[in-house]
Amino acid sequence: xxxxxxxxxxxxxxxxxxxxxxxxxxxxxxxxxxxxxxxxxxxxxxxxxxxxxxxxxxxxxxxxxxxxxxxxxxxxxxxxxxxxxxxxxxxxxxxxxxxxxxxxxxxxxxxxxxxxxxxxxxxxxxxxxxxxxxxxxxxxxxxxxxxxxxxxxxxxxxxxxxxxxxxxxxxxxxxxxxxxxxxxxxxxxxxxxxxxxxxxxxxxxxxxxxxxxxxxxxxx
Ligand SMILES: [Zn+2]
Numbered sequence: 519x520x521x522x523x524x525x526x527x528x529x530x531x532x533x534x535x536x537x538x539x540x541x542x543x544x545x546x547x548x549x550x551x552x553x554x555x556x557x558x559x560x561x562x563x564x565x566x567x568x569x570x571x572x573x574x575x576x577x578x579x580x581x582x583x584x585x586x587x588x589x590x591x592x593x594x595x596x597x598x599x600x601x602x603x604x605x606x607x608x609x610x611x612x613x614x615x616x617x618x619x620x621x622x623x624x625x626x627x628x629x630x631x632x633x634x635x636x637x638x639x640x641x642x643x644x645x646x647x648x649x650x651x652x653x654x655x656x657x658x659x660x661x662x663x664x665x666x667x668x669x670x671x672x673x674x675x676x677x678x679x680x681x682x683x684x685x686x687x688x689x690x691x692x693x694x695x696x697x698x699x700x701x702x703x704x705x706x707x708x709x710x711x712x713x714x715x716x717x718x719x720x721x722x723x724x725x726x727x728x729x730x731x732x733x734x735x736x737x738x
């Protein structure tokens with residue numbers, strides 16, 4: 519698996535500080551299970567966060583801690599950077615381990631709900647404190663999702679298959695970590711369905727009149 523699209527640095531920081539809604543935390547931990555590079559960044563952010571918390575008085579912050587973290591983050595992803603440590607395989611079957619408590623360990627066993635031609639959805643129940651939405655989408659080969667913007671953040675992790683949009687091609691393991699300013703129109707590759715795990719912060723805004731009519735049908 520070659521992962522080209524990773525978590526935003528700000529998301530890694532929020533994850534490390536325990537500041538993510540359950541829906542987004544589920545997507546982030548699922549990506550981390552698939553991505554050694556982001557696991558390394560998250561471990562680093564957690565370590566530096568721990569140092570910052572321990573240093574109650576600013577004067578006692580270990581000298582150079584922040585600069586050290588930034589230079590290490592800068593190393594990540596460079597061709598000459600040391601390879602990430604080998605880590606235990608964390609994907610069992612085709613469902614990342616952190617997602618298994620929500621949906622079980624096989625995508626074949628998911629109960630899908632038909633919501634539009636070529637589009638099926640599976641809503642995932644979250645705890646009462648969560649304000650986000652979490653669901654799986656299963657989109658047929660060659661299908662386009664109506665162009666849309668977001669009322670808030672949207673995070674999409676590809677679990678199988680691939681799609682392409684204005685930002686590039688997203689295949690298994692890739693994550694689209696989008697803020698409310700991004701508008702895009704994903705189109706699934708012609709040879710296989712694409713299954714994605716999606717977290718949203720607020721209802722997605724579709725642009726066209728037909729799309730807006732479809733929005734209640736999509737329920738997203
Ligand atoms: Zn990553």
